[in-house]
Amino acid sequence: MTQKTGTLYGVGVGPGDPELLTLKALRVLKEAAVLAYPKSSETASENESKAYSIVRAAGVEGNEPLELLFPMTKDSNALQEAREVAAASIIERLKQGKDVAFITLGDPMLYSTFSYLVPLVKEAGAEVRSVPGVTSFSAAASAALVPLAESDERVVVMPASAGEEEIRRRMGEFDSVVLMKAGKALDRIIDLALALGVADSSVFASRVGWKDEEVVRGIGKLKGRKAGYFSMVILRKARA
């Protein structure tokens, strides 16, 4: 008897609030034999997987938890090696006929490690599916009640590490500019927002959907503030 190969599911668990899991995400997580979650470091509980903590807060432990290490590094060789090791762990379980749910913050197709695993697992002949999730910028816009786009407007999502010249140009062209991972760049972004006259209509959001969420409309008052990795700014043009 040949064993049927399992399916890999990328499951978006949303930005932080366990209630922002979809019904589909919850079902797939409960049904999958293996619940795989990314961790950035082997040590320290504060580095524990944020995606896994959301899932546990929603009442799911996972049948067989599988921890996968993705180091926080810009070294592309180290990243590629970590992805290959993770994919091999997943493929091993898929070949045992187990379905694997790989959880990811927000949405699996937007800045997620999952998208790097897709070609590696497909190459091994296994089926891959993805369950979309609520993005952090949608949650931030909702919390601040600031639209990302209305009517024929355009919105761009980009890293906050972009240069001032680029951010300035984007704000000239677009109605909303979502700047992800705004931590280190916050002061620089606030200065720019003040100069462009959009500070009052723009939004700062940190750890949105978590208990210590901070969502502030009008970012000028945040000058000098420290902000963490899971911070973003939605630059938004003032309405008439």
Place this chain on the structure above:
Amino acid sequence: MTQKTGTLYGVGVGPGDPELLTLKALRVLKEAAVLAYPKSSETASENESKAYSIVRAAGVEGNEPLELLFPMTKDSNALQEAREVAAASIIERLKQGKDVAFITLGDPMLYSTFSYLVPLVKEAGAEVRSVPGVTSFSAAASAALVPLAESDERVVVMPASAGEEEIRRRMGEFDSVVLMKAGKALDRIIDLALALGVADSSVFASRVGWKDEEVVRGIGKLKGRKAGYFSMVILRKARA
């Protein structure tokens, strides 16, 4: 005894699949005294609210359904009047102490009628909250397993009605360009994608999350096809 004013909730119900409702959306819809849904025409069952059909497929009828008319028109006076009439209907119920859940396809802060109601209802002194939802482009990217953004990439979301010159320029600058409401523009977009060499890596999606969903990777083969209002194209640069 003074009556406590109710709260208006904008509730994103996702792109179509009732399983893509969040747990929070489901809870708010069940708890709210009034379930308000937008309709584009007073007649014809085919014009019935798509958002309401998702909610009913998820098993929620709503305690007191409230139909609100939003005509499909570009006439800004007619639009503004429809919004004011809708807001007045909602405010009437809020003043009776009822919570109102206004459902919206996808996410309430992205191309949704809800964002126009926010200032009108706030002006009347009522509290407004928003429950984010899964967007159609996240669902399309998941269905096609095509990432919207990886690493430091940028993604832009814009209407497909934009001119060829603008779309061409955006694809020069960005890794992914999401073109919403691609129906009428489809052939023109395919020609452009072929010219730019991105047709094979790009995605067409129609009614994603519905039973008649169509998601196609590689859009060149769709030349000459008719496509409806709820269609989109994700132009995506080919990877090395």
